[in-house]
Amino acid sequence: MDSPSTLLPGAAGPDRGGIRTTSLVVLAFGVAFGYLEAAVVVYLRAVIETGAVLPAQDPATLGTFEAVEILRELATVAMIATVGWLAGRSRLERLAWSAVVFGTWDIVYYLGLRWTIGWPPALDTWDVLFLIPMAWVGPVWAPMAVSAALIGVGLAAARRLRAGGSLRIGPTEIAGGLVGGALVIVSFLVDSERFLAGDLAPWSGWPLFLGGMVVAGLAAIRAFVVAGQRALATAPR
Template sequence: MTSEAAARRRIWGQLAAVFLWAVAFALVEAAVVVYLRRIFHPGGFAFPLQPRPYDPILGVEVAREAATLVMLALVGFLAGGRGWERFARVMVAFGAWDIFYYAWLWVFLGWPPSLATLDVLFLIPTIWVGPVWAPCLVSLGLVLCGGAAALRVGAGGRFAFGRRGWALALAGSLLIVSSFVWRGEEAARGEMPGPFPWPLFALGMVLGLWAFARAWRRGSGAE
């Protein structure tokens, strides 16, 4: 077996382990949400949300979300490897976790009934709201792009963003996050959120994929 083939086999094994860890962690996350919905939404979860007085458990939930991000970030680094190889595993872990979080919720609760269903996506630093398909699409991109980057770098290849690539990726990320928080205040006030700003989201996705494609070409020596 050549050294490159051995490296690819090692990376595939690491990616499989990270993926399975993310699927299991998604089950834990979904189970917590099942408990929270039983406590706060016994009649079922739907928009518009009912405004609530501040509850200390909300602070616990925010802390749990922050801890979740730390755990997802660290799992990619624990397997070792070089910088991009590690970051790529973080991308795979986050994407797989998010997709299977919704898959487990559907198994446990039959929710969401469709990918167009609105959900509260996140609470840091404010409420994120969007249809289920939007975070799932981002997560699918993270799994595919992260997996491809890990395989290339782990086998000794290059993956070069450069300043322009990082600027594109940052701009795309900010646009995607902006699309999620766009209707957050409406949801927090107990109003029915308006239409999801999908053009903003789509532009963010295009910029992110452009940044990845550019880094891939630069690593191949095409630029």
């Protein structure tokens, strides 16, 4: 027997024209914001030292500008959450749009750096991903994979909710999302100290990362599938 859960509905009634417009606007913001982030990093790199590595990858530079970087990251998260809030009509839809903005911003950020300064040279290039509460590190392909998943799940969730559908959010889905997310985060923390010390050995956190992605992915799929099954079961015959 299923554990107690909540079917979280979206806006009342279908609004398919609105979802297309909202999707385009949110994606456009994510693209613009991602390129802006890349441009900021290029400017910081030029100001600090011509020919220097990216600021967040140099331990000495990281220490000097750590407070600035942390505040910039907090501002980035606030802007992403604000756009998600404005785009959505319910708490869950707002979270879905925030995921879309985050994923688009992150992928375009790396594409913008590649286009402007030729970095990263490869998808397995190491990067410092986040600084709160400590440095998250990993190869570029890993955050891009997370971002692609966020875009896909976010768009699918927002579309269903805006059309008046629902998602099943119960203990199983919540636990799966939290455990999967925690595994992904830990995978970015396990090599932090050695990377900042200059050790660029292969990423040891990849098993945790893949496990986290699978667990979170299964939780997301269950949220869609179970809600769809219940909707069919209760539909007028």
